[in-house]
Amino acid sequence: MTSELRAHMPLTDDTAFLLARANARSLAATHAGLADHGLRVRSYSVLALAVAEARLSQRDIAEYLWLDPSQVVSLVDDLQRRGLVTREPDENDRRAKVVVATEAGRRLHRDAARSVAERERETLETLDAAEQQRLRELLLRLAFPV
Template sequence: MPAERTRSTGSDRLRDSALAGDLSFLLARANALALAAANAALATHGLKARSYSVLALAADDVRPTQRELAEFLRLDPSQVVALVDGLEQRHLVERHADPADRRANVLVATDAGRALFARARDAVRAVGIDSLSVVPAQDQARLARLLRLLAFPD
């Protein structure tokens, strides 16, 4: 077994810079790593983080409108149009008319969409668990709770 992990690059001294102590920088770098890992895991399913997130909310039974998706995922409504178009053309999701507001589209996953999501979710979870393994087990839930405060500050 390896006695200790080795660092991959020779730029270790940059970690002692003031920037490396900034929470915003740590967030950005952690997100970049997690995003790359998630996209790599999703590629075999023809998804990326964005389309996976939309599919996940459609497969859940929250029946989101496109406007809600935009706000929740921090995207412009016009970007949601493109994402939903792509998923709908692959028959993974459907736009349903909202009976309460005929302007709004409610997004619902098809059976094929739910099946693909289940497989993609397993792949994403596997890399997520691997990425989280650097965090002590007893701290993982606390980290998620604290991150949630930052992600939903109101």
């Protein structure tokens, strides 16, 4: 679609639509990059948090990713079945479990992260480095308002 035609299309002044469309493009590219690793964006996100060594509970992960806790249970179950994460007792709450990456999970995450970075470069290639940085800053403010 040419920029002239795009300028006359509906919804181009609708921020929610533009965010959703940009997100859909980004997700499609990222899913394609993760396919060779047997991951999808949500499972990759859980694995990334487990690799970060923050020792987050499933509830913490659900809150951070804005997912229903039952979705996170399913994601962790799948990653655990694949030997990529384990559930360990939380040192601060004996009733809770934290999600921790295994060595295999760390290796897979390292490889998958390279694929994700490449897809992100492709998705954002129409923006220069300063614009990309500014976009990240703005999205961070929208995603985590203070």
